[in-house]
Structures are given as structure tokens and as C-alpha cells.
Amino acid sequence: MDWNPLKTLIEEHQSFLITSHVRPDADALGSELGMRAILMAFGKQVTIVNASAPPSNLHFMNADGLVLKLNENITRANVPKVDVIIIVDTSAWQQLGTMADLIQAVPSKRVVIDHHVSADQMDSVEFKDIDSAATGELIFEAAESMGVTFDSDTANWLYAAIATDTGWFRFPSTTARTMRIAAKLIDMGAVPHNIYNLVHEQSSLARIRLSGRVLGRIQSEAEGRLNWVYADAKDLSETASVPSDTESLVNVCLTVVGSEAAFIAVELQTGQIKFSLRCRPPHNVAKLAEQFNGGGHRLASGATLPGPLIPAIDQMRKAFLEMLGASDSKPSEPQL
Template identity: 70%
Template sequence: MGAMDWTPLKKVIDENESFLISSHVRPDADALGSELGMRAILLGLGKKVCIVNASAPPSNLHFMNPPGVILKLNDTVTKATIPQHDVVIIVDTSAWQQLGSMSEYIQSSEAKRVVIDHHVSSDDLNALELKDVTSAATGELICEIAEEFGVTFDADVANWLYAAIATDTGWFRFPSTSARTMKIAAKLMELGAIPHEVYNLVHEQSSVARVRLGGRVLARTQVEAEGRLVWIYADSKDLAETKAAPSDTEGLVNVCLTIGGAEAAFVAVELQTGQIKFSLRSRIQHNVAAVAEQFGGGGHKLASGATMAGPLPVAVERMKAAFLNMLNAET
């Protein structure tokens, strides 16, 4: 497995008893799987632990939302009623903006901070930062921590972590997939993860609303720069009329990249708050993390995200200009 030194984390865990785990807004499978895996490790070590996020898990990841485990701030709990904790462990992000409403709470808390992440983009979170950008998923790092601490996962946690790694690697298609990734996935299978069931739960349980939204949005696919840039959008009217959620746009940006000649793509989604959420993707020669960072976002070279103020047409033009600058600079 990896060569991370987990000694500093071991010291923090040994010296403290209660832990809060959190991750980024609109959590994906890697965020949820990493949270649930870290929770299992801490419980296995006899610690008190709770998970509180700014956003609820999306409907397509309902199997990664065990009852009463993942709490939503200002819904299940408030800042005043979050269980007492000595340490905050932030997984799968190193950016304040990505923490949403949890950001203000964590910054005001006197609890120690730990970050476990694999993303390139980063803020100074004044934390013990345990980051490995060579890891295909934060879930990989959680598996390494479990091995380091001698904790064995049950089948449920193995499935959640398999989902974390499989989705973040595009089901082991992305260049980030390594021999280490495959070894960890195999170990999770030995512990009870069932790949075809995980795939079915993630990708073959779509709602009618999700399918209708996808058809509507993809029907107006736009191309720029002689087909090198592809983009789509979903506005509030699309979401309302199809009865879909913003999370139902997940994966559509990858469809854009399947167009021959496409080198980069983005999807813009208008949220209820009026903000515009962007998902950015690129082929191997382009760095969309640098684009995302221009707008306070971040992520990986080939897959990143950002959120900016509306209105939608203005936000799209700003993002389009940034993409075209990237493509022209790297021609």
C-alpha cells in the first residue's frame, strides 16, 4: 500500500476520545464512504464519533446513508447541539468553501483539526494535513489507516469504501487507478464488498426525474472551439419541471467528454440559493483544477468543481472564458 506516515494521526487518536467527521457539500460516494470508514475505525478503537455534513447524501447514494448516522447541519442538528468533540476530521476536501455551512462552525470550534484528502487544491485549514495526491480516492487512504490501526471492516463498510474508490476512479478507468488501487479493492472484496451490487446501487436505480432531466439537458449540448469544449446547463426551471434534484446531474459532464474531439467539458447547475454549481472535466493534457481555483473551487487535474454567484448566463460566460483561455494557452 502507500507510504504515508500515519504516526501523527495515531497520536491524535490516542490522545483524544471524541471525534466529529465532516466532508464537502453535496457529498459523493468517496466523501460518504470515507466518512463511514473513518467512523468504523474510530468506533473500533473505542472512541466516540459523529458525522455531520452541510448537505444530506444524494438520493442515488441512499445505500450509503445508514439511519441516524450521517447528520445534516441545521436539519438533524444545529451548531448548538452538535455532540461534544475533541477533534474534527475533515475528509475528501481541503477547501473551506467546499465545507458549506460546516465551514463557519469548524473555524469557530476550538477542537483540533485533521484533514485526510487526495485532492490537489487546498486551503490552509490550520490542521494536521494527511494528504496523498497520488491516491485515486480518499477511500484508499481510509483503507490504509484501517490496516495501520489493525481494524477490520464488516461487509457494509467494505461495500461503502468499494463504492468510494470505484466511483472516484470511473470504475477503475481513470489514469489515477494504480496497482495499489486494485489491491485495496481486492481486499475490500475479501471483506464482503460485492462489485456488481455496488454498481447496481449507484448507477442502475435512477429515478424517472433523473432520466428526464438528463434527456432535457443533453438535448441542448453546446460546443465551442471547434468541438474541443463541450458544455451543458440545468436551470431552476429544468429542475422544477422534471422534479429532479441538483444531484441528478451527476455524471452528465462525463457524457459530454464522450463526444469525439472533446478535450474539456463542464456542466452548470442553478441551485435554489441562486448560486451556480459547476462540474469540470478534461482529457489528460488539460488541468481543470487550475480553472476551478480561479472561482474558489478545486479538485483534481482532470475532475474538479466550483460554485459561483449567478445569474446563470453570466456565470456560464465566465466559466466558458476560463476554459477557452486554458485551451488556447495549452494549444
Template identity: 45%
Template sequence: MNINWQPLIQIIHAHQRFVLSSHVRPDADALGSEIGLARILESLGKTVSIVNSSATPGNIQFLDPTRQARQLGTAAKPEEVLQAEVHIVVDTSSWTQLSDVGKLMRESSAKRVVIDHHVSSDDLGAAEFKDTTSEATGALIVKLAEALGVRIEAEAATALFAAIATDTGWFRFAAVSASTMRIAGYLIECGASPQAIFRELYEQGTLAKMRLVGRALDRMKVDCDGELAYTTIEWNEFVELGAVPADTEDLVNECLKVSGTKGAFIAIEQQNRQVKVSFRSRLDALNVAAVAEKFSGGGHRLAAGATLPGPFATAVQRALDAMKDGIAIARSSQPKSEG
């Protein structure tokens, strides 16, 4: 799916003050896209702020060495959002995922823009530049830079490479194409170092993280005749072990390593006792975006998420029931073998 970038190029050239935001608990695609886009806009002489509802997780802070991304209500004031001429939202199209920043957006007179690759979507009243077939929002930012005629510098290249690498499971997911690898190669030419990025993302774990991962793996369960695997983590375990929520990044994918699994989820209790659930699927027929949307979440057919209210055991059971229903639907849609 090719995006016509010309309307956005016109918006960029016609305005000076930009605010960039992404979803709560930003991941590498969210932050990497923000940093990459900020550097592109700054190269054009624009004034850029990055304001998110959540603080940047420690494991991806290396993508933002100047700490440009700031949390609303702590390092960033509401006036920064309200005074922007253009508010660009990356890697989400959800009011819920924008949280407190979204509330300010509703009050602001700024022109709204969305750059995203997720299927699930709210009407943000924005000019949308979406490609739901794209491997990552970071890849869309690279294509925007090309349309603008801007060469990406090293810091932005690092952020955008991390965005794409993480959202593709380090280039192993089905969305990866020849175009993905060409973009990755271009970012390496611009200064991204895959070795350094991988080391920062995956080889900086603490002993607390290893112990938390061990517990989650030890309590993994299977259901649906082995087609569903899932695990859970309660908040008191973070406290007991000295781990942090970012230590669970990508842990849900461990469940898909069990032979025969078609789907997976991990339920993680938050400090406020809400439960963040990440859903994964191996099959197009098992649409986990539709599963997540039952809980006002969303994402892609093969990777999605939602936040459920507590209590914890109830939230886990609701997630389990929803995934069992999803697997049942997937089974019914498969052609029956003749015999």
C-alpha cells in the first residue's frame, strides 16, 4: 500500500511548531518513530517537542540520548501541547492509548496528523497517513523522509532501525519483505549499527529480569489442545524481585516457542491493578486484533494488546476465554479435509 505523502508535506512546509506523541508505555517503534520524525522536521528548520503520556522505559532510553521525549505532567507542561500548530501522533490511532495527551488534543486547535500501521483505529479527527501492511511505523517515517528529500542522520537512523527491528521480531515476522531489508540497509548506510542496537535492546538485562522471566516461563500453561499458550505476572512479583514492567518486553513471544501453538498471551498486572494483556497469533484466521478490541484495545491481526480492569484473576480468565473463542472461530474457518 503506497501512501500519498504530498498532503503531509504541504502541512509540514506550511507550519513551524510541531508536537509529536505516541501511545502509553512507548515501545521502540513508538519512540524510534518519534525521534526519527523529530530529526527530520528539525533538519527542515522546524521547532519540535515530543510529549507522551508515559515516561520512556529505561531499556529504550538509548534511542533518545538528549531526552527529548518527555512525560506530560512532569517534564512537559500542557501548554506545550496546546500551543502547537501541528500535533503528529505516531504508532497509534487510539484515544485510549493517547491517555492524558489525548485529552489535551481534544482541547487544542492544532491540526492533527496520524502516521500509523495498526489496523485498529479511532476517529481522531486527523489527516491520516496509514499503511496497515507496513512492518512498522518506523518504516513509514523512512518513506516520509524520502518523499521530503531529507537524508536521515545517524541518531535518527539508529532510532528508526530499532523501531523496525523490534516490530519485526528482528526481521523474522511475516510482514518482513525485500523492501524491509532495503530500508534496513539504507539505515545502516546512514549510521545505524545493528550490533550496538541489539546489544542495547537484548543484552542489558538485570538479574531481576532473568528471575522474573524464569517465573513466567515456569508457570506457562497450554489450552485448546495445545494450540494456546499463556503466562502471567502479578505486580507483587515486580516488587519482590526488583524488576520493572519493561523487563517483560517480548516475553509473550516465548509462549509461541511451544510446538503446536497457534496463539498466545501474557497478562501482566500493573501498579494501578489494571492488567495489560498482549496477544499473539501465528494464523491470519486467528485475528488477535479482534480479540483485543473486545477490551477496547487493538493492534494487528497477529499482534495486539489491551488493558483490562482488575481483579487480576478475573482479567486473566476473560483474556483466556476471549482467546479460546478466537481459536474456535479460527478452527471453524479452516477448510475441512476430505476423507
């Protein structure tokens, strides 16, 4: 990646707004904070605003309150008019939530730094590498090319970005380059065991109880090649858990022997059904998600369907069976 155009753009402008996708994950937040550190090193004015707040297990990434939530920590009218808006970890308008029309309404230049497959025309200068394991990797390389080093806080945040997007360095996207960057972040002060503990070892009892309930009724189809689960509104309310408590369950479904694809359906309070989709190569759930106006990566993507739950699940499992080239041997409505 040639980062010189980004460096020039930074040097030629003074004020910057950084944003990322709704329901920001560690890669979104870490990339925003890493980008902020780069801009600060050049003495620029920087504001980070997202459409939604970080999840509770990532509050450690925003202890300083550097990441603002639109309409909560900052009103739309107070979002500064900037020279350049930098969008990280997404290239899709829909993924920006309420930030999308704010961005479209101003004449600021746009930069996109991302590693996702799906892309909208955003009239931006793009720094995009779909082979990169995390946007955090790209931010690190941008910094390195500009001679910017990170303090230990930022090193920890970028480590969290890369570690979580690679499933702690085990997804196929993990390369020697990923490991080299992680090593350099450790040299700058990142503490891996600390970050793992903060991200994954702070479970509420509600989350564990929900996991047991949901995984206890896993469905297996196409001779075990497709495995899926659901969490309905009752599961969430009776265990006092929240939709984000279901996050890792789809990955558990993919660990069943012979599993090539997996999904979870989560019934949201709005009545919409949020799907997380996973597969193993050579399948492609990014393409599958596009059928439902969703998106993401080849091996991990998502989509939101209108409720009710059962017909939405049925549509999704049919799409998966088609992707797998398997016939549908179940009745048209799954037995929940």
C-alpha cells in the first residue's frame, strides 16, 4: 500500500473527523484511536464520532472518552465542520448508521481505510486491502510509513483491533505480517494477556446462562455441514442478557465436526432478526449476506431481516443450503 497520498492529505489539511461502523468492534475503535494518534503526531485537530456506543467489554478502549456517540456525547450541530472525514473499517453507507447522512451533507474530503469486501461508491480517497486481517493492520502500516510510533495505550488498542479481528491470530486471514505488527505493538507496550482478559474474561452470569440455553438446542442440517442456533426475545429477557451476549455463539456452531457453515439468528427488541453468518473456505458468506442487503467478509458476515423469527430463519437456512449445494430435507418451517 502506498501511504504517501494519505500523508500529503494530512499535511495539507488541519481538521479531521474520524468515524466507523455502527456497533463498533475493537477493530473499529482501535483503528479510530490509532488514526487519531497519527493525526495528533502531525499536530492536527481530531474528533471521533460514531453512530453507536462501544459494547461494554470494550469500554477499556474508551476510558478517556475520546470516542463520542452522536446524539449522546455530541449533538449533530456540534459536530465540527472539518476539512477531511476519515472512515475506518467499513466502506458501506448503511454501516455508518446516522453518521451517513451527516457525512453526505458536508463538503469535507473523504478518506476510507478498510479491509471489507463489500463497498459503496463513497467519493473518497480509498486505502483498501481486503487481504489485510484488520483495519488496525493498515493503520499500523500507515503510521510506520510516516515514522509515527504509538504510546502504550494506543499500542494496546491497536493490538485489540488486530487480535479480535483475527480470532486471536487463528483465522485464515492471519499472516506473518499480522504477527510482525503484533510483535511491534508489544514492543510499544501492548500486553496481550491483559487485553484478552479485558475483552473475553469479563462475562456476566447472564451471558453464560444464555450460552447454555441457546447452544443446548443447536440444529444440524445437511449431514452436519450446516449448524445453527437462535436466541429469541424470551431467551434474552429470561436470562437478563442483551443481544451482544450472543456474539461468540455462532463461532461455537462452526466448531462442530464436519461443519462448513453456521449462523445465529437473534431476535432484537425492534422485532428485526439479526443474523451472524460464518463459513469455511471455499464458501462465501459475504456473497450470501448481500442477498439480504447485508455484508462483511467471505468467512464472516451479517445481515438483518424483518421478523418474525421463524420465517426469517427459514429464509436464511435455505440460502445456506443453496450455498452448500445441499437439498432441504426439513419441513418448510423449522421446529423451534
